[in-house]
Structure formats: structure tokens, C-alpha cells
Amino acid sequence: xxxxxxxxDVPLVMAGAGRARGxxxxxxxxxxxxxxxxxxxxxxxxxxxxGTRNVRDVGGYPTVHGRRTRWRTLxxxxxxxxxxxxxxxxxxxxxxRQYIDLRWPDELAHxxxxxxxxxxxxxxxxxxLMDDPTPLGGLTGMYRHVLDQxxxxxxxxxxxxxxxxxxxxxxxxxxxxxxxxxxxxVLLAVAGVPDELIVEDYALSAGxxxxxxxxxxxxxxxxxxxxxxxxPEFMAAALDHLRRAHGGARLLLRAxxxxxxxxxxxxxxxxxxxx
Numbered sequence: 001x002x003x004x005x006x007x008x009d010v011p012l013v014m015a016g017a018g019r020a021r022g023x024x025x026x027x028x029x030x031x032x033x034x035x036x037x038x039x040x041x042x043x044x045x046x047x048x049x050x051g052t053r054n055v056r057d058v059g060g061y062p063t064v065h066g067r068r069t070r071w072r073t074l075x076x077x078x079x080x081x082x083x084x085x086x087x088x089x090x091x092x093x094x095x096x097r098q099y100i101d102l103r104w105p106d107e108l109a110h111x112x113x114x115x116x117x118x119x120x121x122x123x124x125x126x127x128x129l130m131d132d133p134t135p136l137g138g139l140t141g142m143y144r145h146v147l148d149q150x151x152x153x154x155x156x157x158x159x160x161x162x163x164x165x166x167x168x169x170x171x172x173x174x175x176x177x178x179x180x181x182x183x184x185x186v187l188l189a190v191a192g193v194p195d196e197l198i199v200e201d202y203a204l205s206a207g208x209x210x211x212x213x214x215x216x217x218x219x220x221x222x223x224x225x226x227x228x229x230x231x232p233e234f235m236a237a238a239l240d241h242l243r244r245a246h247g248g249a250r251l252l253l254r255a256x257x258x259x260x261x262x263x264x265x266x267x268x269x270x271x272x273x274x275x
Contacts, residue, residue: 036200044071046208049087050215053222054078054176054208058184058201063192067271074161074187074270076180077172079103081111082220091170092120098169100157102128102179122165126156128179139229143182143238147246154186155256158266161187167269177205177230185235186242189249190263191270195239202235 039061047055055078059071072094080099083091099115101108104127108116116123133145146154160166171187173179181202188198209226216223246252250263 036197039197040200040204045204047075047090049083049090051083051087052078052080053213054205055170055172056176056201056204056208058188061188061193061197061201062274063271064194065192065267065271066274067192067267068274069188069191069193069270070272073168074184075168075170076176076184077170078176078222079107079111079174080113080115080170080172082216083114084215088114088118091115095168096121096170097165097167098122098124098160098163100160100169100171101125102157102171102173102183104129107174122163124160126153126160128153128173128183139178140234140237142178143234144241144245146179146182147186147238147242147252151252151256154183155253155258157183158187158190158253158258159262161269162262162265175205175209175228177202177228181205181230181235182238185239186249186252187266187270189239189242190253191267195236198239199232199235203230203232205230 042060044060045057047057049055055075057071057075059069059073061069063069075096099113099121101113101116101123103125105125108125113123115121128146128150129142133142137145157171161169171180171183185198185202188201189195206228209222209228212225213223242249242252246255253263254260
């Protein structure tokens, strides 16, 4: 029987379940649009790159403004520390210009990203957390902590995407689930993606860790099957808190210093007119 482990993005504590569906309190797409499961299962979404488990494109999601998120523009990922040359080449082929690494400084020192010194990709480190709040509040508490206490870091990520060479970009951490998950949720919410789709996108992570992956060397923690905790109700609760405590993602970033013209430009860069 394959060995399994329990994994969270922010140290290994929580045991997880497989992918779940839906999410209480989520606000879904308008009537007549495709359901969230069909959109998240689009074959273009997961990039099965050797040396990774959880590189995903968040393109193709409809927004409440009648637009949709652009494909091959914003990606989310687990740590890009063991990428072979051909996987790096694939990222170059699809035009990646920037990688935003959300991990702690000690994670970078122990496991540096292969893109940190890549001349073709701008590498930017924005430590989303400076400590680990999960022992007191679990993952849902950590997501609230980011929204309540790490607004400058979220603003820094959003502004990085507005740079001249800011997109296409990858935002990642260790498993690409928690720190990446809440950051991508804020960006998608600013773009106008409905809650139900943000929740379903978050819940995908568990499935990509469920089977062995022999593209990793034997000493990599991601080689064996892992049970990761990404139940949809966690993200649904975070989005509910985002609205109740901060008035939504746009007001959160505006309170952090972003101007309306910057926020409008971010929406334009992340989305396109729907077909």
C-alpha cells in the first residue's frame, strides 16, 4: 500500500480529505453559465509539469461583469524547486515572465526556486506570512489572519502583476494550496469571479497530491501520495469573512493603498471580454 502523509502549505499538521464539492454560502455563477465543476475540470487548467504537482491556470472563469479570466495569464503552483530543464522550458514556451514566491525566507534558504536566478523570468519574493497562525485557528483562522493582518503583502502581489513584465505570472508557495490559495482567491474576487468558482478552484489541490509522482527525486516530500486539506467550506468561510469584515476584495486592497485606476487596470489585465 502506498504511503500517505498529511500536508498543509504552512507546516505539516492537518490531516486531509479528498476533493469535496460546492461550498456553503458561496455565490455561484449567474443562470445559464456552465457549472463550476465543468469549468474547473477544463483540460487546459492543470499543467502536468515534471517536478511539480499543483501548477494550475486560473483562466476561463466567467466574472460578474460579463468578462472571463484570461488563459495562460495567471497561474498558481506548488514550490518550483525541483524543475528539470524541460519543465522550465515549457514555462518559457507559454510566456511566463514573473514568479512570485510566497514562502518563508527559511524555506527559500533550504529549498531555493530554480527560477530565482533564471534570466528569463523575474523572480519576486513576497513572504505572505512571517509566522504560523494555524495552531491557534487552523487553516480557516490562517486565511482570516492573512486577510486581516497581511494586507500590505496582498497589495504587493497585486501591484507586481501590474508591472510592465508582470504577466503572465505564477504565484506559488510550498504545496500551492494555502498561502497561494488565499492570495489567488483575493485576485479572482477582484476580477469578479463568483465565490462558487473560487471555492471549487481552491478545492482542486487535494486531487493533485493523491497519487505517487515519480518525476521527483526520492528525497522530495512530494514524491509519495499526500492527503492535503482543501475542503471547500474553508475557502467559502474565508470569502464570507472577506465580505463581512472588509467589504470585499476591492475594498481590502484599496484600504491597503491601491488606487481605483490600479484596481481597474488589474481587472483588465486579468480578464477579457467573454465570447
